[in-house]
Each structure stands twice: as structure tokens, then as C-alpha cells.
């Protein structure tokens with residue numbers, strides 16, 4: 057259920073547009089875990105981060121039904137582009153219809169498959185100079201694999217670029233007196249420690265929803 061704070065935040069945040077409302081509604085009707093969708097407040101933040109950075113090349117890991125991809129695409133300048141990664145091919149039709157309704161099918165490329173495999177391919181292209189590094193990355197897929205994603209991403213984001221990592225407080229589990237032993241919590245804990253001690257980056261965690269890390273690759 058939506059908390060009083062969430063309700064207040066949403067009612068004082070610029071409302072989402074028609075396409076995002078459609079994606080949210082379809083997600084509620086057609087998927088088993090609609091709570092995975094980022095929603096109007098985080099969606100608006102993502103749009104604004106893209107705008108603030110004037111990001112042109114964006115990578116997303118964990119597309120789900122396309123809500124955050126469309127939110128970020130809404131902040132792109134003319135010619136900007138997003139690559140988004142999703143493992144669940146049953147979502148493909150819904151994702152593509154949302155992109156079409158938003159008018160962004162030419163701004164977003166959907167890569168269906170396992171994120172680590174796709175990251176290996178994209179990072180090899182960056183290394184070979186046939187693809188440019190990303191300005192901004194939004195990670196929101198398998199929490200057990202955050203450290204693996206980060207190992208790829210540090211070489212895929214340009215110096216001075218940003219990586220956003222979602223769910224890094226995992227419902228408060230990260231600061232419980234005894235860290236839960238489940239693999240998702242352990243994966244995020246390891247990731248947060250890894251980033252905090254990596255001197256190639258600077259990081260701050262915002263307590264928005266389940267926690268959002270903003271990580272900057274030092275120039």
C-alpha cells in the first residue's frame with residue numbers, strides 16, 4: 057500500500073504523461089510483480105537527471121515493462137539514444153507497444169537476453185571503438201549480480217559519467233543489526249561496499265523508495 061509520504065510526494069510531483077500512465081496500467085493488469093515499476097516520482101527524477109546531465113547515450117539494465125526507459129527517453133535531446141536490457145522475452149510485446157505509444161521507438165533499443173551476456177558484447181564494441189561510452193547508466197536488474205554489472209560498467213561509462221543503482225537499501229535490510237543471509241541482500245551489501253571503497257568513483261545514496269545510489273566515474 058502507498059504510504060502517506062509516497063502519496064504526498066506523488067501529488068506534488070509533475071504528473072506522468074499519457075504513455076507512462078498506459079504502461080503503469082498495463083503493468084498492473086498483466087504482470088505478477090507490478091511493484092517493480094519505478095513509478096511517477098522516481099520516473100520524474102530519472103527524466104530530470106537525463107536533462108540535468110544533458111545525457112545523450114544512456115544504458116539501462118532491467119527494462120521490465122519499459123516505464124523507466126520511457127521516463128529517461130523523455131529527457132533526451134534530439135538524437136539521444138537508450139539501450140535497455142531485459143531477460144524476460146514475454147514482456148517484449150508490451151515493452152514495444154509502450155515505446156511506440158510514447159513515440160520513442162526510434163530512441164530506444166531493446167536488447168532481450170541475459171544482461172551479463174549483452175554487457176559483454178556492448179563493452180567489447182566500446183573497447184573496439186565502434187560504440188561510444190555511455191553518459192549515464194541505470195542499473196535495476198538482478199540484485200545478486202550488481203557487482204558483475206559494475207565490473208563491466210566502470211569501463212563502459214565515460215569519465216565524468218554517472219551510474220545510478222536502484223534498490224541499494226533493499227527495504228532497510230542493509231542496515232539491520234544482523235545482515236540477512238539471502239543472496240539478494242548479500243549481493244547488494246557486497247556491491248555497496250565495493251563501490252564505497254573504489255577510488256575510481258564517488259558515490260552518494262539517496263533514501264528514495266528502496267534507495268538509489270548515484271555513482272560518478274571520476275574524470
Ligand SMILES: C[S@@+](CC[C@H](N)C(=O)[O-])C[C@H]1O[C@@H](n2cnc3c(N)ncnc32)[C@H](O)[C@@H]1O
Nearest residue numbers: 092093094118120123124142143170171197198
Ligand atoms: C525491478 S525490474 C526493473 C524495473 C524498471 N527499471 C522500471 O523502473 O520500471 C527488474 C527487471 O530486471 C530483469 N532482469 C532480472 N535479471 C536479469 C538479467 N540477468 N538480465 C536482464 N534482465 C534481468 C527482470 O526480468 C525485471 O524485468
